Amino acid sequence: MSSASELPTHVQERLLRLQQLQRNLQAVLTQKQQVELELTENDQALSELGTLMDNAVIYKSIGSLLVKAEKTKVETELKERKDLLDTRVKVLAKQEERFRSQLSQLQTKLKRDLGPVASGPQSP
DSSP: OOOOOSEEEEEEHHHHHHHHHHHHHHHHHHHHHHHHHHHHHHHHHHHHTTTTTTTTTTTEEEEEEEEEEEEEHHHHHHHHHHHHHHHHHHHHHHHHHHHHHHHHHHHHHHHHHHHHHSSOOOOO
16 A cells, blocks of 8 residues: 555645545534534523513523523523524534535545556555
């Protein structure tokens, strides 16, 4: 089997680019998962607030403190946060799609580049 140093320079560069794209994709997927989790928690909080009467006593977390807050103000803050999180998920989904497309194209090029090496003469 040939070592990486025996591969043509352009193939080595493509392999490095492939690894970088894979790392970038993994980072985007991790961020997207975290944002989706926060979005789910936000939705649950909004849903729970919707079941309460307007004069209900509400506390919100600020760091390690719980502070009394008005229901309408908390709902407004949660809705604004939801909009922000929705936008962030869309941006991350577009980044994910772009990275997956780039990975696919690069993998196709690498298969073409390595095709003759893989099907070349084999030593006994």
